[in-house]
Amino acid sequence: MERLAVSLCGIELDNPVIAASGTFGYGYEFAEIYDINCLGTFSFKGTTLQAREGNPLPRIADCLGGMLNAVGLQNPGVDEVISRELPRLKQVFHKPVMANVSGFSVVEYAEVCRRLDEQEQVGWLEVNVSCPNVHGGGMSFGTDPCAAAEVTRAVKAVTHKPVILKLSPNVTDIVSVARACEDAGADGISLINTLMAMRIDLKERKPVLANTTGGLSGPAVFPVALRMVWQVSRAVKIPVIGLGGVSCAEDVIEMMLAGAAAVQVGAANLVRPTACRDIITDLPRVMDKYGIENLRDIIGGAHG
Amino acid sequence: MKQELFTIIENTPLTAKVSRLRLRGDSSAIEGPGQFVDLKLEGLFLRRPLSVCDVEGDCLTLLYETAGRGTEQMRELPAGTQLDLLTGLGNSFDLTPAGDAPLLIAGGTGASPMYGLAKRLRARGVAVSVILGFAAAADVFYEEEFRALGAEVTVCTEDGSYGLPGFVTAAMDRPFSYFYTCGPKAMMHAVCERAKTGGQLSLAVRMGCGFGACMGCRVETVSGGKRVCKDGPVFRKEELLWKDLL
Structure with missing residues (x-):
C-alpha cells in the first residue's frame, strides 16, 4: 500500500490514519474485533503523572452530528501505563505508538514525557495542552501562546522523540499558539481537540453533564477543524495532524488537501468500532475516484 | 462483541x-x-x-x-x-451463587434482563421468584410471560392500583437464597440495603461507546474504578460503592 504511505516527523506511516487519543483506549478493545496493525498508528489515552479518576457521571451527552464528553483525563498514571498497558499493547500492536500526555504543571508535562521517552514502543509524544474538561491544567496551557511555548520547551529538553503539540480550538487566534509552539521547538502540531460545549436536560432543567460543560466532537466539528488545519498549515513549517469529526476516506483526503500530513479519527471509533479500518480500506477507491496517485502528494494541495 | x-x-x-x-x-x-x-x-x-x-x-x-x-x-x-x-x-449475571430459591426484583424495563435470567435459571430447574414493580396498573407488562416460565410472580404498583401496593421492597419480606435486580438506581440501592443475602444488580448509566473505549461510564467499586459497559453492567452488591449514582 505504498500509495497510502506518509511520513510523520521522520517516522514512516503505512497510511495517514491515526486513531485519536481518548477514543481508542490502549487499543485492546479494538484488537478484539480487527487487527489494529492496519492503522498508521494510534494515540493512546491521555496520560498524567498520577492516576486520575476523572469527572463524576454523567460524562457523555449526545447531540446532532456529534457528542460531548467530560471524562476528565481518567487514566492509571504514567508508571502504570509503562508497567502494565505498554507490555499488553506490545502483544497486539507492533508499530510505534503515539503517547498522549497531559498535565497540570510544566514540570508534570516534562516528567511524564521523560518517563515515556525511555519507552521503545513510543514513537511520538503528543502533548495535550487542550483538554477542556479539567481545571487548572490541560487547556489553560493551550489557550496562551507563552504557556504553550513553555510546555514545548520543557518537554523538548527531556526527549529525543518527536514532540507534537495538540492544540485547542477554544482560542481566538489558533495561528499564534501554533507559531509559538513551532518557535519553541515543536516537531508537529495536532488539531483540533474538542470544542467546549454543553447540553441541558429539559426535564431536570439542569446541565446533562455533571461537569456542566464538555468537549464537542464528531462530524459536527469537521468544518471548524478543517478551517484551523488550513490556517495553521499555512503558518508553520512543521507537519500538522488534522483531526475533528473525520468519519470517512473523503474526510481524510479533504483534511490532507487542507494541509494535514496525517489525520486522526476520534469519535467515529466510538460509534463504529471498525471506523479506522474501514476508512483505510476505502482510501484507494476514493483516491482513484479523484485521480490521486499517492496521498503524500496531496498534502496542502488546496492551498494552490 | x-x-x-x-x-x-x-x-x-x-x-x-x-x-x-x-x-x-x-x-x-x-x-x-x-x-x-x-x-x-x-x-x-x-x-x-x-x-x-x-x-x-x-x-x-x-x-x-x-x-x-x-x-x-x-x-x-x-x-x-x-x-x-x-x-x-458487557458481562452477564453469574448464576453460580443463585442457590435453590433466588429472588429476581425488577423495576419497569428492568424486567428485560430479569426475564432472560429467569429463563436460564428455570432451564436449570431452579425455583425462581420474581417481583415486578411498576408505577400503576396501566404500566404492568410481562407478568404472564414470567409465569409461563414457571416463576412465582408478585406484582407491586406504587399507587396500589394493581397487585401489592407500594415499592418492590414491600414484597421482599420472605426467605430467599440470593437476589438479582435491575431497575431504577434508587430501587436497586433500596433492594441491596434490604436484602440480607448476597446479590447482583445490573446498572444503566449514560454511555459513550458501549465497549470500553471512551471511559464515559466509570463507577467506583471496592476494587477501584470500573467501566459499566465493559466490566459491568452487572455488579455484585458487595462491590458497588454507589458514589455519584444516587
Whole structure:
C-alpha cells in the first residue's frame, strides 16, 4: 500500500490514519474485533503523572452530528501505563505508538514525557495542552501562546522523540499558539481537540453533564477543524495532524488537501468500532475516484 | 462483541410507554443474561444501549421504554427495518451463587434482563421468584410471560392500583437464597440495603461507546474504578460503592 504511505516527523506511516487519543483506549478493545496493525498508528489515552479518576457521571451527552464528553483525563498514571498497558499493547500492536500526555504543571508535562521517552514502543509524544474538561491544567496551557511555548520547551529538553503539540480550538487566534509552539521547538502540531460545549436536560432543567460543560466532537466539528488545519498549515513549517469529526476516506483526503500530513479519527471509533479500518480500506477507491496517485502528494494541495 | 445488521420482525407496544422489539440476525456474540446491545438509529450520533431480554436461535428480543428522542424514534420503526447493532456487550449475571430459591426484583424495563435470567435459571430447574414493580396498573407488562416460565410472580404498583401496593421492597419480606435486580438506581440501592443475602444488580448509566473505549461510564467499586459497559453492567452488591449514582 505504498500509495497510502506518509511520513510523520521522520517516522514512516503505512497510511495517514491515526486513531485519536481518548477514543481508542490502549487499543485492546479494538484488537478484539480487527487487527489494529492496519492503522498508521494510534494515540493512546491521555496520560498524567498520577492516576486520575476523572469527572463524576454523567460524562457523555449526545447531540446532532456529534457528542460531548467530560471524562476528565481518567487514566492509571504514567508508571502504570509503562508497567502494565505498554507490555499488553506490545502483544497486539507492533508499530510505534503515539503517547498522549497531559498535565497540570510544566514540570508534570516534562516528567511524564521523560518517563515515556525511555519507552521503545513510543514513537511520538503528543502533548495535550487542550483538554477542556479539567481545571487548572490541560487547556489553560493551550489557550496562551507563552504557556504553550513553555510546555514545548520543557518537554523538548527531556526527549529525543518527536514532540507534537495538540492544540485547542477554544482560542481566538489558533495561528499564534501554533507559531509559538513551532518557535519553541515543536516537531508537529495536532488539531483540533474538542470544542467546549454543553447540553441541558429539559426535564431536570439542569446541565446533562455533571461537569456542566464538555468537549464537542464528531462530524459536527469537521468544518471548524478543517478551517484551523488550513490556517495553521499555512503558518508553520512543521507537519500538522488534522483531526475533528473525520468519519470517512473523503474526510481524510479533504483534511490532507487542507494541509494535514496525517489525520486522526476520534469519535467515529466510538460509534463504529471498525471506523479506522474501514476508512483505510476505502482510501484507494476514493483516491482513484479523484485521480490521486499517492496521498503524500496531496498534502496542502488546496492551498494552490 | 460483534457488529451486525438485524431486521425488525416485530415492534409491539406493551403499555403506553414500553414496547417489545423482536429482531432477526446473528446473536452468536450474546453469551448470557445481563449483556446488552447498542443500536444505531438514524440521525442520532451515539448508539443507544439496550439490555437483552431473550435470545432464541436468531431471534433477539429487547424491551424498551420511550424516554427520549432515540426511543421515541424506535417506536415508529416498522417490521422489515434494518438496524445496525453491536452485540454481546458487557458481562452477564453469574448464576453460580443463585442457590435453590433466588429472588429476581425488577423495576419497569428492568424486567428485560430479569426475564432472560429467569429463563436460564428455570432451564436449570431452579425455583425462581420474581417481583415486578411498576408505577400503576396501566404500566404492568410481562407478568404472564414470567409465569409461563414457571416463576412465582408478585406484582407491586406504587399507587396500589394493581397487585401489592407500594415499592418492590414491600414484597421482599420472605426467605430467599440470593437476589438479582435491575431497575431504577434508587430501587436497586433500596433492594441491596434490604436484602440480607448476597446479590447482583445490573446498572444503566449514560454511555459513550458501549465497549470500553471512551471511559464515559466509570463507577467506583471496592476494587477501584470500573467501566459499566465493559466490566459491568452487572455488579455484585458487595462491590458497588454507589458514589455519584444516587
